[in-house]
Ligand SMILES: Nc1ncnc2c1ncn2[C@@H]1O[C@H](COP(=O)(O)OP(=O)(O)O)[C@@H](O)[C@H]1O
């Protein structure tokens with residue numbers, strides 16, 4: 421039975437969403453990679469004509485130009501993939517408690533013999549597990565597509581980048597969860613988390629162009645996600661650790677807020 | 685802990701929402717084995733009080749004990765012993781009754797769903813359809829099923845009979861009596877007295893967040909005005925009933941007398957016995973009037 425706990429129900433409730441988000445990301449991935457065979461000769465010339473600032477904005481290093489890793493970074497990992505995963509997690513995170521409060525079902529759930537902390541933690545874990553399923557589906561399609569469309573890149577590098585994107589999306593999901601616990605309003609929580617994600621993205625990408633911003637770049641979770649270019653260099657433990665610590669802080673703060681407020 | 689038998693104890697309970705004083709210095713108890721009707725007009729603060737008991741909201745001030753525990757510290761273990769039906773009952777609409785009950789069973793760590801299924805059968809509610817597709821009355825019944833099935837020590841029921849058909853209302857009253865018979869306490873809120881009249885041992889009336897009165901149902905009933913109709917063998921003089929104790933108003937049309945009586949009708953019957961009486965009929969005490977009188981009294985006091 422799929423309704424054995426709040427954790428299981430969180431995943432069960434998202435089952436249709438899980439399918440469609442996976443199909444969507446998979447289709448996007450296949451579409452993006454399928455053009456590689458026809459463009460990869462032209463690609464090097466093409467990107468060389470891009471202004472250097474634009475390349476920097478998308479996080480493409482000089483050395484990555486014209487390689488499969490550079491292509492994947494520019495077309496998929498630079499924006500589309502994190503954007504999609506983050507959008508999923510913000511929608512899910514803001515619906516989890518604030519959305520349930522607005523629907524009135526939180527009162528029903530919390531009148532049962534479960535503690536608030538247990539409800540919140542299991543919902544967080546349920547969301548992370550559901551995102552893991554989407555990310556796993558994406559990873560399978562990604563690896564298959566690189567093999568099918570002749571992108572030469574090691575599986576370990578793909579896994580490193582995908583894992584980084586997963587942790588980044590978890591972080592903004594937990595920001596949405598925290599905002600939901602603080603405000604109690606789903607739309608507001610989603611707005612706050614989205615604003616935080618856009619700000620983090622702009623800080624990381626604009627910092628490449630604006631000299632004054634350069635030194636603030638290490639403060640952006642987007643920098644922790646891709647600053648070390650995991651598609652070429654694998655995981656950077658410090659950056660992953662920073663992401664995980666930020667996740668933990670959000671979850672603990674969300675629990676504290678959730679334990680304190682009026683929930684009906 | 686002086687009052688060990690109290691299932692619910694509120695002392696000076698106060699809850700403000702910003703400038704709104706939803707509950708203001710409210711004190712009352714519910715003892716084990718009794719049913720307390722919790723009455724008041726819409727917006728009186730009944731739901732707010734009840735949510736404090738369930739630890740869904742936190743009081744601004746005051747002491748609250750539920751089954752001997754502070755609701756906040758009692759948390760999940762305390763709620764295990766409470767059955768609750770919310771005023772604005774919102775359950776998981778996409779789950780079927782079966783799915784919902786098994787989810788709740790899992791949260792409780794209780795795999796035996798048979799009592800819940802039996803109760804659903806008694807209330808005649810289908811469990812194989814998504815809860816959201818059921819009529820309001822049937823959803824309300826599922827709310828009752830999940831509250832009563834685990835035989836809690838305290839039932840907190842926020843306007844539970846709204847939307848129920850008369851047959852289910854009767855089943856509901858039987859369930860309440862079964863619960864008190866095994867020693868459970870019941871707090872039953874309503875904005876109409878007639879809903880609690882037949883089950884409540886005591887009635888607490890609140891208005892604008894304040895307690896107007898808490899007293900035994902019989903005392904309240906004794907204050908109710910009863911309309912007595914007496915048909916005589918011939919015309920009678922109204923003066924003969926002018927100063928009969930308990931009679932608040934008399935009205936005679938030909939040989940038919942209609943009187944409003946507070947409390948026992950003994951004096952009226954004895955006064956009537958001097959004449960030839962064809963028939964006597966009495967209407968059930970209209971408690972709604974007593975109730976309304978309390979509301980307006982409270983308004984008068986506040987003004
Ligand atoms: N969450 C809330 N925020 C602001 N005001 C509230 C809230 N909940 C209840 N109130 C107000 O508190 C008062 C009492 O409401 P309630 O307890 O629901 O009354 P009842 O259940 O007796 O109809 C009302 O004036 C209501 O508008």
Ligand SMILES: [Mg+2]
Nearest residue numbers: 730731771842
């Ligand atoms: Mg109410």
